[in-house]
Amino acid sequence: MPENARLIGSIDQIDVEFVEREATPELLMKLGIQLHLTGLSLSNIVSILEVFGVKRARSTVHNRVHKADLQPEAGQSPDHVAVDETVIRLNGQQYWLYAAVDPETNELLHTELESTTTTVLAQSFLATVREKHDVEDAVFLVNGASSLQTACSRHGLDFSYEKRGNRNSVERIFREVKRRTSSFSNSFSHAEPETADNWLRSFAFAWNQLI
Structure with a gap:
């Protein structure tokens, strides 16, 4: 499967309903989360969002990644x-x-x-x-x-x-x-262990979408 198709599929699976009263378009919020999980720094993501006329702090993107509560899909049957x-x-x-x-x-x-x-x-x-x-x-x-x-x-x-x-x-x-x-x-x-644990599960989600 082409890389861009896998990226789009992964974005579609990100739920941002946890965000309230947010002016940022939903697609850009999902894109920011996905780009960070696939390796882009927070500073670079902020710069990309600015290209679309959206100015957000690095901490905002960081918090969205953790609040999305992403993790690998359950129900697998490996040999x-x-x-x-x-x-x-x-x-x-x-x-x-x-x-x-x-x-x-x-x-x-x-x-x-x-x-x-x-x-x-x-x-x-x-x-x-x-x-x-x-x-x-x-x-x-x-x-x-x-x-x-x-x-x-x-x-x-x-x-x-x-x-x-x-x-x-x-x-x-x-x-x-x-x-x-x-x-x-x-x-x-300066992350708490719970935050790091959450990031690792989110990383696992992104890894599975892009391998």
């Missing part, structure tokens, strides 16, 4: 699920990003940001994945993270240790997340 965790830095502190990916489509199924990594949190993460998607018959691909292996076992999920191969999909996504959070510091600058 395999690659799961992993990686460290994300937020205001100088370490947080752990859990992610589940369908390696056949490279789509993100679910993300969660936690202040630490434990087997209990890994179990909670997998419980949410099971609630959102039909994964009872899927094979979960895990690396050396003992917490995820133990969590899969306790959930009675079929899992396989795989260092590379199909697990490359989740590694590519983690690299992109880290590139984005380091290049566009205004995404996480």
Whole structure:
């Protein structure tokens, strides 16, 4: 599918009903949200909106991204699920990003940001994945993270240790997340963990639309 068709389809799925008494045309609000999630800085988005005669502060665009409450679509039925965790830095502190990916489509199924990594949190993460998607018959691909292996076992999920191969999909996504959070510091600058968690779910939504 052409890139512009996927971009338009993604814009159509963004709901901006949360905005009240807003003079900005709905299409431009959606465009600003989409452009930020696909990699454009807030400053550049403000400049683009000005071309259409709309002047808005960077904070306005930033707030719209988070209030849109975007996240990956539920109800997927993957044959395999690659799961992993990686460290994300937020205001100088370490947080752990859990992610589940369908390696056949490279789509993100679910993300969660936690202040630490434990087997209990890994179990909670997998419980949410099971609630959102039909994964009872899927094979979960895990690396050396003992917490995820133990969590899969306790959930009675079929899992396989795989260092590379199909697990490359989740590694590519983690690299992109880290590139984005380091290049566009205004995404996480002085952000609360809840705000960062929301941004990551929004990123997952945009990622799925454009891959």
